[in-house]
Amino acid sequence: MKEEFRILSTTAILGYGFPLQSFEEGMKRRPHLIAVDAGSTDPGPYYLGAGVSFTDRDAVKRDLEIMLKAGVPNKIPVVIGTAGGSGGRPHLDWCREIIAEIAAENQLHFKMALIDAEFDKEEIKKALTAGLIAPLEPAPPLTPEAVEASSHIVGQMGVEPFIKALEEEPAVILAGRAYDPAVFAALAIKEGYDRGLSIHLGKILECASICATPGSGSDCMFGYIGEDYFRVEPLNPIRKCTTLSVAAHTLYEKTNPYILPGPGGHLDLTDCSFEQETDNIVRVKGSRFVPAEQYTVKLEGAKRIGYRTVSIAGTRDPVMIAAIDEIITGVKERVADNFREKQWQYHLRFNIYGRDGVMGSLEPNPSTAGVHELGIIIEATAPTQKQADTICSFARSTMLHYGYQGRRATAGNLAFPYSPSDFHAGEVYVFSVYHLLKTEDPAACFPISYVNL
Amino acid sequence: MKTSLLEITDVIRSKNSGPYELTFDIMFKDGESFEKVCRAKIINEDLICRLYRIEASDIINIVEFKPAKAIKVTIKRPICSGDLGETDVYGAQQHAPLLGITFEL
Numbered sequence: 400m401k402e403e404f405r406i407l408s409t410t411a412i413l414g415y416g417f418p419l420q421s422f423e424e425g426m427k428r429r430p431h432l433i434a435v436d437a438g439s440t441d442p443g444p445y446y447l448g449a450g451v452s453f454t455d456r457d458a459v460k461r462d463l464e465i466m467l468k469a470g471v472p473n474k475i476p477v478v479i480g481t482a483g484g485s486g487g488r489p490h491l492d493w494c495r496e497i498i499a500e501i502a503a504e505n506q507l508h509f510k511m512a513l514i515d516a517e518f519d520k521e522e523i524k525k526a527l528t529a530g531l532i533a534p535l536e537p538a539p540p541l542t543p544e545a546v547e548a549s550s551h552i553v554g555q556m557g558v559e560p561f562i563k564a565l566e567e568e569p570a571v572i573l574a575g576r577a578y579d580p581a582v583f584a585a586l587a588i589k590e591g592y593d594r595g596l597s598i599h600l601g602k603i604l605e606c607a608s609i610c611a612t613p614g615s616g617s618d619c620m621f622g623y624i625g626e627d628y629f630r631v632e633p634l635n636p637i638r639k640c641t642t643l644s645v646a647a648h649t650l651y652e653k654t655n656p657y658i659l660p661g662p663g664g665h666l667d668l669t670d671c672s673f674e675q676e677t678d679n680i681v682r683v684k685g686s687r688f689v690p691a692e693q694y695t696v697k698l699e700g701a702k703r704i705g706y707r708t709v710s711i712a713g714t715r716d717p718v719m720i721a722a723i724d725e726i727i728t729g730v731k732e733r734v735a736d737n738f739r740e741k742q743w744q745y746h747l748r749f750n751i752y753g754r755d756g757v758m759g760s761l762e763p764n765p766s767t768a769g770v771h772e773l774g775i776i777i778e779a780t781a782p783t784q785k786q787a788d789t790i791c792s793f794a795r796s797t798m799l800h801y802g803y804q805g806r807r808a809t810a811g812n813l814a815f816p817y818s819p820s821d822f823h824a825g826e827v828y829v830f831s832v833y834h835l836l837k838t839e840d841p842a843a844c845f846p847i848s849y850v851n852l
Numbered sequence: 853m854k855t856s857l858l859e860i861t862d863v864i865r866s867k868n869s870g871p872y873e874l875t876f877d878i879m880f881k882d883g884e885s886f887e888k889v890c891r892a893k894i895i896n897e898d899l900i901c902r903l904y905r906i907e908a909s910d911i912i913n914i915v916e917f918k919p920a921k922a923i924k925v926t927i928k929r930p931i932c933s934g935d936l937g938e939t940d941v942y943g944a945q946q947h948a949p950l951l952g953i954t955f956e957l
Contacts, residue, residue, distance in 0.1 A: 756939060
């Protein structure tokens, strides 16, 4: 019988940390692979658009240093996906620099593969014209304008570029935007293990200890793949994997728990079974990979739409609370009137905490009845920071002294917790691309280069 | 006797499923209550539309997932995550209306 393939997943997102003891427990199990997912689109479009990481540099370096010092001398490949949180070129460079620093500081010498996931705009426009791009429902269709306006467009690579990179036997693979399970699954698939089981295990390992109980975003997890099953084992004695905790994780951040689409096909979990093997190990069977007729790569892009300035305030006045809609309308009109001649294209919003500040249009009870105080965030977004400052400042001062019906408190309508009251939130990005690209060669879209450190 | 969803569940949560969708997971304490709620179709389109003030066409699916004793509801986000007007970038605080569901079993 073939030996089980063993994978050490260090943490939910590179930089979220893990106890050294858990990592050492993992190393005792002699893993064939140490891997980590470093990104997510959850933190929103800013990080991809601006080319910066949402994780902290020192925290990422701490995690990587432990992984590299264990992996490189022991000839265990270390694979990192979605470098820098969003996996664009600046994110990949950022993470590469950190790795180079660690190598130099620890006299580690190794070959590293770099896999680029950023697409050039011209390439995307050509694909669009050729009819190779379709929206990922419910995203709108892509336009050449949206492509042009995007600051970074990345593709989510599947296992193929990793498998290709592994042929050169690098000690480390650092990849741009990648399908989360790919970093865990690629080497196992290359070694001949079942694709469905490898990807399903990858899906669980990409969040590391989140699939255990108690769950944690900052602890290791260990995976084993056999002929027709895989197993997951927590490495911290305080955690257990239970059939429920592992099955429950299959739901997490997914649209449909039975059908999980990814690059080149989908995972079908209809016949999947979860079995409690020991007190803390769960064995999973029956996960199937169903190849798609057409291989597609998910594209993600973000574009800058302006700059934001915000002001934070509150009110404790019941007369004002009852009149809040009328006041907001009045303030917006005054701002528009005051700057009419400038013809600025700005967006001015008053987000009202205590009414619908958290749920917006989904709030079933957008009422201020019985509410004794409101939090107010005045937000101005405009083409320049200067214009956003002007609109925010003017809206704030107008609201402060706005003479609404029935007002008693004529000294001022707002309580400001801070001086200064207004803050730069900086560049504002939105997602501009969330589409599928048809491709015949899923490895070729993602150029691989090698460096010797 | 009225039962509240809060009493018979371990987990009720919301999260983005990609930037255009919002997904809700309701995980039951035991198989029996899960089966009962599924059979009675308590978590249905009308309820979700009423709780979130959305149209049936905004619901992507409602799926029963037996291995986790869970019902999953996925809806279109009112706006793409991070667009102007956003209130919850991660979508992690949209579950509250589900906590108040009560019904006869």
